Amino acid sequence: MPRKTAKTARKPPLQARSVATVTAILDATVRVLEKEGPDAATTTRIAAVAGVSVGTLYQYFSHLDAIVDALLDREFDRAIAMMSEVLSEGNLARSPRESVTAVMRGLMSIYLAHPGLHRVLAMEALRIAEADRVRAFDLRVIAIASHFLAATGTAVRRLDVNSAAFVVFQSVRATMLAYLLERPPGISEAALIDELVDMLLRYLIDDAWLAKTPPVTQLPFLPSKKRVRS
Amino acid sequence: MPRKTAKTARKPPLQARSVATVTAILDATVRVLEKEGPDAATTTRIAAVAGVSVGTLYQYFSHLDAIVDALLDREFDRAIAMMSEVLSEGNLARSPRESVTAVMRGLMSIYLAHPGLHRVLAMEALRIAEADRVRAFDLRVIAIASHFLAATGTAVRRLDVNSAAFVVFQSVRATMLAYLLERPPGISEAALIDELVDMLLRYLIDDAWLAKTPPVTQLPFLPSKKRVRS
Amino acid sequence: MPRKTAKTARKPPLQARSVATVTAILDATVRVLEKEGPDAATTTRIAAVAGVSVGTLYQYFSHLDAIVDALLDREFDRAIAMMSEVLSEGNLARSPRESVTAVMRGLMSIYLAHPGLHRVLAMEALRIAEADRVRAFDLRVIAIASHFLAATGTAVRRLDVNSAAFVVFQSVRATMLAYLLERPPGISEAALIDELVDMLLRYLIDDAWLAKTPPVTQLPFLPSKKRVRS
Amino acid sequence: MPRKTAKTARKPPLQARSVATVTAILDATVRVLEKEGPDAATTTRIAAVAGVSVGTLYQYFSHLDAIVDALLDREFDRAIAMMSEVLSEGNLARSPRESVTAVMRGLMSIYLAHPGLHRVLAMEALRIAEADRVRAFDLRVIAIASHFLAATGTAVRRLDVNSAAFVVFQSVRATMLAYLLERPPGISEAALIDELVDMLLRYLIDDAWLAKTPPVTQLPFLPSKKRVRS
DNA sequence: GATGAATGAGAATTCATTCAT
DNA sequence: CATGAATGAATTCTCATTCAT
Numbered sequence: 001m002p003r004k005t006a007k008t009a010r011k012p013p014l015q016a017r018s019v020a021t022v023t024a025i026l027d028a029t030v031r032v033l034e035k036e037g038p039d040a041a042t043t044t045r046i047a048a049v050a051g052v053s054v055g056t057l058y059q060y061f062s063h064l065d066a067i068v069d070a071l072l073d074r075e076f077d078r079a080i081a082m083m084s085e086v087l088s089e090g091n092l093a094r095s096p097r098e099s100v101t102a103v104m105r106g107l108m109s110i111y112l113a114h115p116g117l118h119r120v121l122a123m124e125a126l127r128i129a130e131a132d133r134v135r136a137f138d139l140r141v142i143a144i145a146s147h148f149l150a151a152t153g154t155a156v157r158r159l160d161v162n163s164a165a166f167v168v169f170q171s172v173r174a175t176m177l178a179y180l181l182e183r184p185p186g187i188s189e190a191a192l193i194d195e196l197v198d199m200l201l202r203y204l205i206d207d208a209w210l211a212k213t214p215p216v217t218q219l220p221f222l223p224s225k226k227r228v229r230s
Numbered sequence: 231m232p233r234k235t236a237k238t239a240r241k242p243p244l245q246a247r248s249v250a251t252v253t254a255i256l257d258a259t260v261r262v263l264e265k266e267g268p269d270a271a272t273t274t275r276i277a278a279v280a281g282v283s284v285g286t287l288y289q290y291f292s293h294l295d296a297i298v299d300a301l302l303d304r305e306f307d308r309a310i311a312m313m314s315e316v317l318s319e320g321n322l323a324r325s326p327r328e329s330v331t332a333v334m335r336g337l338m339s340i341y342l343a344h345p346g347l348h349r350v351l352a353m354e355a356l357r358i359a360e361a362d363r364v365r366a367f368d369l370r371v372i373a374i375a376s377h378f379l380a381a382t383g384t385a386v387r388r389l390d391v392n393s394a395a396f397v398v399f400q401s402v403r404a405t406m407l408a409y410l411l412e413r414p415p416g417i418s419e420a421a422l423i424d425e426l427v428d429m430l431l432r433y434l435i436d437d438a439w440l441a442k443t444p445p446v447t448q449l450p451f452l453p454s455k456k457r458v459r460s
Numbered sequence: 461m462p463r464k465t466a467k468t469a470r471k472p473p474l475q476a477r478s479v480a481t482v483t484a485i486l487d488a489t490v491r492v493l494e495k496e497g498p499d500a501a502t503t504t505r506i507a508a509v510a511g512v513s514v515g516t517l518y519q520y521f522s523h524l525d526a527i528v529d530a531l532l533d534r535e536f537d538r539a540i541a542m543m544s545e546v547l548s549e550g551n552l553a554r555s556p557r558e559s560v561t562a563v564m565r566g567l568m569s570i571y572l573a574h575p576g577l578h579r580v581l582a583m584e585a586l587r588i589a590e591a592d593r594v595r596a597f598d599l600r601v602i603a604i605a606s607h608f609l610a611a612t613g614t615a616v617r618r619l620d621v622n623s624a625a626f627v628v629f630q631s632v633r634a635t636m637l638a639y640l641l642e643r644p645p646g647i648s649e650a651a652l653i654d655e656l657v658d659m660l661l662r663y664l665i666d667d668a669w670l671a672k673t674p675p676v677t678q679l680p681f682l683p684s685k686k687r688v689r690s
Numbered sequence: 691m692p693r694k695t696a697k698t699a700r701k702p703p704l705q706a707r708s709v710a711t712v713t714a715i716l717d718a719t720v721r722v723l724e725k726e727g728p729d730a731a732t733t734t735r736i737a738a739v740a741g742v743s744v745g746t747l748y749q750y751f752s753h754l755d756a757i758v759d760a761l762l763d764r765e766f767d768r769a770i771a772m773m774s775e776v777l778s779e780g781n782l783a784r785s786p787r788e789s790v791t792a793v794m795r796g797l798m799s800i801y802l803a804h805p806g807l808h809r810v811l812a813m814e815a816l817r818i819a820e821a822d823r824v825r826a827f828d829l830r831v832i833a834i835a836s837h838f839l840a841a842t843g844t845a846v847r848r849l850d851v852n853s854a855a856f857v858v859f860q861s862v863r864a865t866m867l868a869y870l871l872e873r874p875p876g877i878s879e880a881a882l883i884d885e886l887v888d889m890l891l892r893y894l895i896d897d898a899w900l901a902k903t904p905p906v907t908q909l910p911f912l913p914s915k916k917r918v919r920s
Numbered sequence: 921g922a923t924g925a926a927t928g929a930g931a932a933t934t935c936a937t938t939c940a941t
Numbered sequence: 942c943a944t945g946a947a948t949g950a951a952t953t954c955t956c957a958t959t960c961a962t
Contacts, residue, residue, distance in 0.1 A: 002951080002952060002953085018925075021925085021926095038357070042951085042952060042953080043952075043953060043954075044951095044952080044953090052926075052927090053926065053927045053928055054927085054928070054953090054954080054955095055925095055926065055927050055928060055954095055955085055956080056925075056926050056927070058953090058954065058955080059924095059925070059926075062954095063953090063954090064952095064953070064954095119356050122356055123353050123356045123357065125408075126349050126352055126353045126356075126407070126411070127268070127353065129408075129411040129412045130412075131412040131413075131414060134408075134412070135414070158425075160417075160421065160425075162414075162416060162417065163416075163417050163421055163422065163425050164425065166405070166408070166409070166414055166417060166422075167401075167405050167422070167425050167426065167429060170401070170404040170405040170408045171397075171400070171401035171404060171405055171429075173404065174400040174401060174403065174404030174405075175396070175397050175400040175401055175404075177356070178355075178359075178364075178396070178400045179396070181356070181359040182359045182360075182361035182364070183361075184361060184365065184392075184396055186392055187390070187392065187393045187396060191390065191393055192393065192396075192397070195388075195390075195393050195394065195397050196397065198433065199397065199401075199429065199432075199433040202429075202432040202433060203428065203429040203432060203433065232934075232935060232936085248942095272934085272935060272936080273935075273936060273937080274935075274936090274945090277945095282943080282944090283943060283944045283945055284936090284937080284938095284944080284945065285938085285939085285942090285943060285944050285945065286942080286943055286944075288936090288937070288938085289942070289943075293936085293937095294935095294936065294937095462955075462956065462957085478921095498817070502955085502956060502957080503956075503957060503958080504924090504956075504957090507924095512922080512923090513922060513923045513924055514923080514924065514957090514958085514959095515921090515922060515923050515924065515959090515960085516921080516922055516923075518957095518958070518959085519921070519922075523957085523958095524956095524957065524958095579816050582816055583813050583816045583817065585868075586809050586812055586813045586816075586867070586871070587728070587813065589868075589871040589872045590872075591872035591873075591874060594868075594872070595874065618885075620877070620881065620885075622874075622876055622877065623877045623881055623882065623885050624885065626865070626868070626869070626874055626877060626882075627861075627865050627882070627885050627886065627889060630861070630864040630865040630868045631857075631860070631861035631864060631865055631889075633864065634860040634861060634863065634864030634865075635856070635857050635860040635861055635864075637816070638815075638819075638824075638856070638860045639856070641816070641819040642819040642820075642821040642824070643821075644821060644825065644852075644856055646852060646853075647850075647852065647853050647856060651850065651853055652853065652856075652857070655848075655850075655853050655854065655857050656857065658893065659857065659861075659889060659892075659893040662889075662892040662893060663888065663889040663892060663893065667897075692930085692931055692932085708946075711946085711947095732930085732931060732932080733931075733932060733933080734930095734931080734932090742947075742948090743947060743948045743949055744932090744933080744934095744948085744949070745933095745934085745935080745946095745947065745948050745949060746946075746947050746948070748932090748933065748934080749945095749946070749947075752933095753932090753933095754931095754932070754933095922962105923960105923961100923962085924960105924961105924962100925959105925960100925961095925962105926958105926959085926960090926961100927956105927957100927958085927959080927960105928955105928956105929955105929956105930954105930955090930956105931953105931954090931955085932952105932953095932954095933951105933952090933953090934949105934950105934951090934952085934953105935948105935949105935950105935951100936948105936950105937947105937948085938946105938947085938948080939944105939945105939946100939947090939948105940944100940945105940946095940947100941943105941944085941945100941946105
């Protein structure tokens, strides 16, 4: 994704009819990102893969960046949809651990579907601190989560939901993405999810509530026997 | 940090007598990054600010990327030094919460010193999944932490230290960096640190041990009435 | 007025029933030129402002240049009409100075109405040496002027009317346009017109005839002492 | 001379040594302008003709426009040098008519040397009202002229030298340029110069002074019979 | 006739890297 | 060793013009 200067204006696609073309361009971008890497994602290449001319590409996206933005929105929407589904009425019976695990798995599969894309999206997030976009996403997540928590009567440990949302969003995104990109040997996907779930549950949910469900079998790591002493 | 071609593999900085020049170049890069932004950090500009010619710059760094690598190492060293200090013999008496808080504050100040640099380092981490480098850092941190934990007899909840280190590293880096770059309104620096500390403590440390120190005054947030208790 | 290729020869506007559309396009062009500058005057923008589609625009004008040509003709017509009026039967009693002043004022007001347009027209005149068009205009002006001169019996100093017309046309156009575009400080509109009038009168009209009307109160400028006298 | 957006900064050539390269670029631009026309004067073409790479071109000129600016300055300098020469001490004995004629011939030969260049310079003058540049030139001309006028004791008719300089500059430039570009049939170069000289002399110089030198043999043109009467 | 989506050649500009001095 | 002028591949983006609907 070669970058020059980051211009301001971000025109939305002009016509409603040509959603097909817009989709083609977005999909082509993802395809290039996944198969050829960020450096290959030039306007010319994207247009070629999308089967349109550069001119057409620019008819719908005023900048190369605008494409990335659109993709970010699309992925955010995807994540929101997944969470709505997972935390919907039909799943109120699940334990917090089950629910959070389901969400983590959902997220992981979203990242897994297009790791190269999310790599670029994360880089973009660093390039231009996209506070507003992320904030909007956070708010949507908070709304969904709050609704679910209220419905299940789950007790939350955090005082400041906004801070918690911020911390959780950044932590989960970075961890999952780094995992998918680096594939650290010795850590399975399931194990990573377990770690995240455990971290989040204990960070977010009240102990009393957590106690209601069978605790994970996490055993102490160090020092083994000669424990604590005190 | 304008990028063209990722070119060949990244070589380490050439062995060089003139440490002064190398330092000058590294410092110049940081200065440019902080004051003029990533886009201004061209080889020519860096050389100019460092007071040397481009040619000389290439005498010491085979790639532009090599400079970034060197800076990453330098910052990692800085972090390690800080942790060694904070978790040293002299501080064994501290409670886990105090220790973790001290580490978080140390990290925050490292990021705070050069946010622009760390922004680029984080981007670089995404650009080329630098598994090995991060892994090496993690190992050093684990060593320091293990030592400290053993010395204080602290009980750890995690089974797999490597996974935990991975999760913690990514979570803390991403959260702090995003915080510094976005400066989300309504979240103070101290509050963010508290959140991270709380998350990490409960993720990492055994409840029994935590209980030994005054618990944080986190109050439940939601749902309001039909609260937990029962 | 962005230009790519000068392409083929310039065709005249296609014969069109819908004078309204043609006018709309011409007016839109002027509006864009005045309010958004030459660079904004793209076919798409002009069409948009005119309230038609690009396709329609091309129905009436084979080139973007054809629009400019049409506008040039329109402005020439406007100038001719103004001169005919000013130098008409009803104004034979005026002194040469009065007449020329009236013409200059008329021209100035034509330029003043659309300076941005005339800027482009002048540039176009340089881009493609539009000898024929200008020549035709000159001839019309000469006809009008000759008629007026004969009717008033004014004695002309020039031997070669064509050369004089050429010189006068270029001088007046360039001076007025530069004046309007640069607005040189310290020169009022009236002053500029006086200068031009004085220059033209003395260039064109016989001294004896000029003497008949009160001379301008131009005072000598230099050298100070050994002044000319009388 | 394809144009996109007119950026601001105009860096002067960096090094003094490489004057040769700068000159090569300027000369190449002129050559392209003269032989291939304005549309061919792209950065790539100019660089090629100059025998350097585009990169080098941009090392010395931050914009394509900067080249044009440099050429404008060069031509202005050329004109000033010519006038200094023509109106120098050695030529004080000449009559006003002779002097002005000499200047006009000098100018004509400057335009004649590179009509294509001056065409572009004039267009540029319209594109961005370059008031300051022209003003600076005018001042230099005024200085030279004033000196000469004082030395010869010539009486000037104009009250406002600045206005006069403005009018004269624009009139002469436009007329000569249009002449060279259009080559209107029936007007010889000498004739055009005579016209300009006559116009300027009568516009600028006091009649008494003009009378000192044999008047031009301009005969009345119209109306034929009822002539003015001597 | 009108529409406006699609086209694509082509222009400006950047910057990592080399190498003759 | 240091210098910094030269390189040129590569990229983004524009806009006149066409043509299927």
